[in-house]
Amino acid sequence: MRVTREQFRENRRRILEAAGRLFREKGFAAVTVAEVMEAAGLTHGGFYGHFASKEDLAAQALAQALAPAPQEAGAAPDLAGFVAAYLSAAHRDRPGSGCALAALGSEAARQPAPVRRAFTEGLEARLARMQEAMPGGDRAAALSVLSGLVGALVLARAVDDPALSDEILAAARDVVGCP
Amino acid sequence: MRVTREQFRENRRRILEAAGRLFREKGFAAVTVAEVMEAAGLTHGGFYGHFASKEDLAAQALAQALAPAPQEAGAAPDLAGFVAAYLSAAHRDRPGSGCALAALGSEAARQPAPVRRAFTEGLEARLARMQEAMPGGDRAAALSVLSGLVGALVLARAVDDPALSDEILAAARDVVGCP
DNA sequence: CTTCTTAGATGACGACAATCATGATACGAT
DNA sequence: ATCGTATCATGATTGTCGTCATCTAAGAAG
Known part of the structure; x- marks a missing residue:
């Protein structure tokens, strides 16, 4: 299941947006990677194609949210x-x-x-x-x-x-x- | 390993004190029951003789800390x-x-x-x-x-x-x- | 059009945590 | 002094989560 470069960037954007919302609602610790991916309309497996770790996601999502x-x-x-x-x-x-x-x-x-x-x-x-x-x-x-x-x-x-x-x-x- | 009623109350006090400190230092989610018990000088097994759940501990430790x-x-x-x-x-x-x-x-x-x-x-x-x-x-x-x-x-x-x-x-x- | 590359789905793995079951041991009441 | 009982230690159990390996299918490059 490959997607357009455009779609790839869009997916990354959705992940960051979902993460920003979920982190603010539930805190860093209570949010799981799978939960973020599901909220972004994807499954958990593709996560590490976008971010190095949950910590990396947290930093980038926070930067965007702020x-x-x-x-x-x-x-x-x-x-x-x-x-x-x-x-x-x-x-x-x-x-x-x-x-x-x-x-x-x-x-x-x-x-x-x-x-x-x-x-x-x-x-x-x-x-x-x-x-x-x-x-x-x-x-x-x-x-x-x-x-x-x-x-x-x-x-x-x-x-x-x-x-x-x-x-x-x-x-x-x-x-x-x-x- | 049974303990004096006095020691029992003292243990409970130590658990609450350790929990209050650890929760403030690391947050609710990042602190484990076993960690609290170890900080109180006990093992994790006896925890549920003192508190009904981690949530119960959190409420009581917070009340005492405040x-x-x-x-x-x-x-x-x-x-x-x-x-x-x-x-x-x-x-x-x-x-x-x-x-x-x-x-x-x-x-x-x-x-x-x-x-x-x-x-x-x-x-x-x-x-x-x-x-x-x-x-x-x-x-x-x-x-x-x-x-x-x-x-x-x-x-x-x-x-x-x-x-x-x-x-x-x-x-x-x-x-x-x-x- | 063919081939190479890669994003994402599926699923596994190892670690860890909350909770509970069991057993030993020593207090407390009789 | 003895016996029941309560407290703590050991360990099992179950569920969850972060991370990674693999497979696939479809875009991208030529």
Whole structure:
């Protein structure tokens, strides 16, 4: 069963996309190679024709998940809108298509070097774009806002009580703009 | 090999302590029952005499890890000191004895109900103690500070670049006290 | 059109982990 | 002191996962 070079690239793209979604939804450890391949519409056997290992896939999928979406590549960032979307219930409830920093943050710290490097580069890119939108281009302020966003989303997702979860998001929303 | 009732309780305590440390260091999924038992000085077989399942262990270990340490149980909380310790390099570098909210946050969201409940209760307890220390007892302010602390620690641990990691901690430190 | 190459399907393999069964041994109650 | 019982050690069991070998069929090159 051979496929077009075009189809090959498309398959690789689908694998990365499925992996990015599944990793964010279930974490690195809980996702299996076979599961990713099935989600991409393939069987597990062809996996090692695309990636060297699960770790390799994790690093590349994370890099892609953290890369800015094409439509917002060069757009002027709107900080208030970004914060509102980030701290929305919709974002909290759909980790698979949301921010990978929050979805994989505490797990990323324990991953092998390539994964952590992808995480770091994604964070720097996000930071740079937030910094552009900050009054005065204050990098430290952008960092602390990003920390607040990530922390609030992590806690809002982990908590078992919907009211408390909403409260966490609302509290973080109210604070942004102060520093 | 039977053991004193006293020794039995002591063994259980050691298992919970080892589990709390290992889970924070390596995450829920990456820790095995046998590993926990070995760290507690026992073999894997006796585990199910103490806990019903690994999930049961996770919930109880998390609850204990999030419970306030005995020495700070009723102490008057010093917010500035707490924040400084939380955002210190020492805390970042020793997750096994640090805050479980940051160490397990993004993974906790995907755990079964008992684990999430323990997480929620631990967060509420921590929140209440921070609220006491806040000017005006502002619960929303306490929530947003806690979010900022957790987010900064998560990112500082995940990042591959030591300078950036320090920068994240420093930026978060500078912001606290503003809202 | 023929031949070479290669992507993917099938399936196997080895490692490992959660859980449970069994047995020995020493505590605790009588 | 003795006996029942509970705790831990040993080991089996079952399932799963990452990885690799092999086979096939179909694109690509000439």
